[in-house]
Amino acid sequence: MKIDHIALYTTDIEKLKVFYEHYFKAKAGEKYTNAKKHFQSYFLSFSEGSRIEIMQKMGIPPHALEEETLGLTHLAIAVGDKATVDTLTEQLREDGYRIVGEPRITGDGYYESVVLDPDGNRIEITI
Structure with missing residues (x-):
């Protein structure tokens, strides 16, 4: 499946x-x-x-997605490598998108950042 x-x-x-x-x-x-x-x-x-x-x-009524909530909380998109995570995060920041998680290694070993898409959905940018 x-x-x-x-x-x-x-x-x-x-x-x-x-x-x-x-x-x-x-x-x-x-x-x-x-x-x-x-x-x-x-x-x-x-x-x-x-x-x-x-x-x-x-x-369809709007709801606040900027805060973490129960249920589906984020989408993770793998971009291939650490440099691309960093570059894409900076490009999104420069283009005015809100970065809610700076690039980092998480406790479980992922390298990621988190940005809000135009609707406020949390997008993890990861390797």
Whole structure:
């Protein structure tokens, strides 16, 4: 078994798509639109592993994701090496994204940083 994809609702599907394409080299599939349900989505694929489905639908209430909560708390995206973690973290900082975890070695041996995506989702950038 494997995790095929995770899904995120957003209020700005195009902005979120560009974020993952630009910073994490995601490739967006064709946009799916269901006019009757006021729903649209993209599947974002990476060079390997699971996909992210980003979705937009009228009437979905926002919730605060900047704080850690029960349930799904972050996505971890492996970028290959420590230098890329550092470089990408600095690029995101310079571009105005909020870094909520500076690059570091965690207690369980991961090297990672944590950034908030445009919707406030916690993204771990790791090796």
